[in-house]
Amino acid sequence: MSPSTIFTLQLVLGYVAWLLCFRAYIWPWLRSIPRIDAHRAIATLHSFRFFGLVFAVPGVVGLHLPGSFASFAAYADLATGALAMLALFTARIRPVFWSLVVAFNAVGMADLLLDYFHAIRAGLPTMAGELGAAYAIPIIYVPLLMITHVTAFYLMMRSAANPTRAETRAPMQTADQMH
Template identity: 65%
Template sequence: MSPEILFPMQLVLGYVVCLLCFCAYVLPRLRSMDRFEAHRAIATLHSFRFFGLVFILPGVVGPSLPAGFATFAAYGDFAAGVLAILALLTARIRPLFWTFVVAFNFVGATDILVDYYHAIQAGLPAVAGQLGAAYVIPVIYVPFLMITHVVALYWLVRPRPGAAQALTGDVAAA
């Protein structure tokens, strides 16, 4: 099978397996936590995004890895990881924590989407072997990151249960 078929197939299968695993094991646990703790757990996962810098580390990736993909992917991951770390460091200052949670989820999700665009534009599937040891990042780690971004962003915009009752003063009736 050609790399142009193998890489996208593995990427899609990575999403399928990660979504199955996430729904079966991670999501029930996150739902059992309060909103703050769930977002803190997601931030912890994303705090490891600093290792996306391997996309620009000679010897880990091949010399023919498209620079248009590698540079943006490396620094986008790094930015999202630093924002996630800042969220964790500011957990005791809730307004700052929530600001960094929104920031790392927005920056991180945008980074992944733009990385997919750059990968397609640069013809990455044809030279996916140039990812070297970093091949596992887009195939296994990125699907978990994107799934958690979608869940986190959804939880950030949806109203919390009971929030409407608290605003109308019907808390005692609840």
């Protein structure tokens, strides 16, 4: 099999595996908790997007990794991670929190879609080995990120169409209350 075929197959299987996991474990849990806690959990996952800066580190990725892909992916991931962290910091200031939830999901989803565009345009699947140590990011991490962005938007649209008093007034638990 060619490197391009292997990369594409692994990317598709990454989505399949995460969708199976998401359906069995993550989605039932997210639906069972207050809406704000579900969005906080998604923001926590995305707060690790600073890791995408690895695409800009020679030696971790190959010297021939297309710059049109690497730079955009690195800095858009950083922006998404920073917005997710800001959302988490402002969880008690609900209007700011919700604005940042929308922002990090919009920026993050746009980042992933544009990363796919840049990767295809630059021929990245044929040179997937240039991802070096970062190869696992698009195969394992990106599918989960995209699935959680879609989920976040779904939860936001569902709550806008059908808000309940329990969701809008549910108190946030602090770390001390959880233990």
